[in-house]
Amino acid sequence: MKITDIRSMRLVGPRNHGVGGGTSTLSKVIVRVDTDAGVYGLGEVDNFMGVREGLAYMRDFFRGRDAFTARALISEMIYGTVAPHNPLTPRQGTVMPGGAIAVSMCSPTATPWGPVAWAASGVDIALCDLIGKALKTPAYVLLGGKYRDRAKVYLDRSSPDDVTDLGAWEKMAAETVASGFTQMKFDIDYMATECVGDIWNRTLSLRQINRIVERLQAVRRAAGPDFEICVDCHMQYNVPDAIRVANALESLNLLWLEDPTPITNPDSCAEVRAKVSVPICVGEMFIAEQFRLFIDRGACDILHPDVLFCGGLHELRRIADYAELHHLPVAFHGNGGALATIAAAHAGVASRNFLGLEYHFVESAWVGEFVRRDVPLFRDGHVELTDAPGLGVELDRELCRRHLAPGESLFD
Numbered sequence: 001m002k003i004t005d006i007r008s009m010r011l012v013g014p015r016n017h018g019v020g021g022g023t024s025t026l027s028k029v030i031v032r033v034d035t036d037a038g039v040y041g042l043g044e045v046d047n048f049m050g051v052r053e054g055l056a057y058m059r060d061f062f063r064g065r066d067a068f069t070a071r072a073l074i075s076e077m078i079y080g081t082v083a084p085h086n087p088l089t090p091r092q093g094t095v096m097p098g099g100a101i102a103v104s105m106c107s108p109t110a111t112p113w114g115p116v117a118w119a120a121s122g123v124d125i126a127l128c129d130l131i132g133k134a135l136k137t138p139a140y141v142l143l144g145g146k147y148r149d150r151a152k153v154y155l156d157r158s159s160p161d162d163v164t165d166l167g168a169w170e171k172m173a174a175e176t177v178a179s180g181f182t183q184m185k186f187d188i189d190y191m192a193t194e195c196v197g198d199i200w201n202r203t204l205s206l207r208q209i210n211r212i213v214e215r216l217q218a219v220r221r222a223a224g225p226d227f228e229i230c231v232d233c234h235m236q237y238n239v240p241d242a243i244r245v246a247n248a249l250e251s252l253n254l255l256w257l258e259d260p261t262p263i264t265n266p267d268s269c270a271e272v273r274a275k276v277s278v279p280i281c282v283g284e285m286f287i288a289e290q291f292r293l294f295i296d297r298g299a300c301d302i303l304h305p306d307v308l309f310c311g312g313l314h315e316l317r318r319i320a321d322y323a324e325l326h327h328l329p330v331a332f333h334g335n336g337g338a339l340a341t342i343a344a345a346h347a348g349v350a351s352r353n354f355l356g357l358e359y360h361f362v363e364s365a366w367v368g369e370f371v372r373r374d375v376p377l378f379r380d381g382h383v384e385l386t387d388a389p390g391l392g393v394e395l396d397r398e399l400c401r402r403h404l405a406p407g408e409s410l411f412d
């Protein structure tokens with residue numbers, strides 16, 4: 001079953017309640033991999049810089065290759081091969097139809113992350129979908145089979161529009177509880193922006209920390225003692241202030257503190273971890289190698305890969321296994337729409353140490369509806385998986401047509 005084409009299509013629509021509240025515009029990019037058997041697979045990538053160029057490169061690089069060799073294809077793209085290389089790949093240095101020069105010895109960016117890994121993630125998701133369709137089996141079976149029938153979801157809430165209104169925090173928490181979800185997350189860096197005096201120096205003032213504590217106390221009161229609450233620092237803070245805010249929040253029994261310091265230095269994160277009681281969660285932009293580095297340096301308690309950034313479903317499952325070997329849980333960061341969320345759920349049910357997966361877009365219905373299944377996207381705070389082949393989804397073509405970005409073509 002040879003790959004004949006890799007295409008992408010960008011959708012656009014409103015983002016209601018984005019990071020820090022407020023409304024904005026959001027794009028979602030769907031990937032389609034076609035084969036000479038007439039079977040195709042659907043994937044998703046994030047609309048980040050360089051990703052669609054990466055997809056175009058992979059279309060030219062992988063055309064004619066066996067779609068059943070998904071892990072080898074993605075590994076070749078991210079880590080390369082040695083000479084004489086795979087005879088089916090374009091010869092090293094070949095100018096491909098899109099004008100890019102073929103590189104076999106390592107990824108075209110010479111680093112195994114960034115746009116190459118992000119684009120490869122979407123291709124791998126689509127390959128899992130099409131292999132499952134070809135074999136008439138769900139993607140979770142390809143990943144080893146189910147430990148559970150459904151994947152728990154946690155909602156990213158970021159913050160209310162008016163962060164100074166304690167009632168808004170309580171209302172947001174109460175509504176999340178009422179919607180059937182059992183875990184939610186807020187963004188430290190957006191929780192008390194009125195207290196920020198310097199946007200550069202990675203500090204948290206005592207005034208800002210006090211407002212953060214008051215607002216999360218309101219959340220805890222509204223959500224009750226058993227509801228799981230997480231906070232995200234977005235890799236923003238210096239070591240002493242990350243420690244100070246974590247300790248100030250200690251009485252709230254948070255499930256995790258996420259990315260407290262810049263992720264380029266595992267030792268900073270390890271220092272925070274050593275001096276706080278809350279578990280440290282890291283890795284939303286990591287590939288497997290970076291998780292290895294952070295675990296080896298004692299820098300994390302919970303691994304947090306994203307199916308859109310780590311290299312796709314096979315890599316997500318591999319990272320979960322690596323965490324399991326260290327007796328650590330894995331939660332899946334989720335910046336994707338319906339397709340990426342369902343894809344991640346397939347890895348979640350197939351991973352023993354799975355804690356939950358994230359969703360950002362409950363207020364933006366179209367993001368959860370551009371692919372459809374026989375069952376709703378969420379039920380009782382979980383993604384339920386069916387026994388449909390592949391990812392078990394199909395495009396909602398009418399919705400996609402309505403949200404097609406200017407200049408884009410709907411898949412035929």
Ligand SMILES: [Mg+2]
Nearest residue numbers: 232234258284
């Ligand atoms: Mg995060």
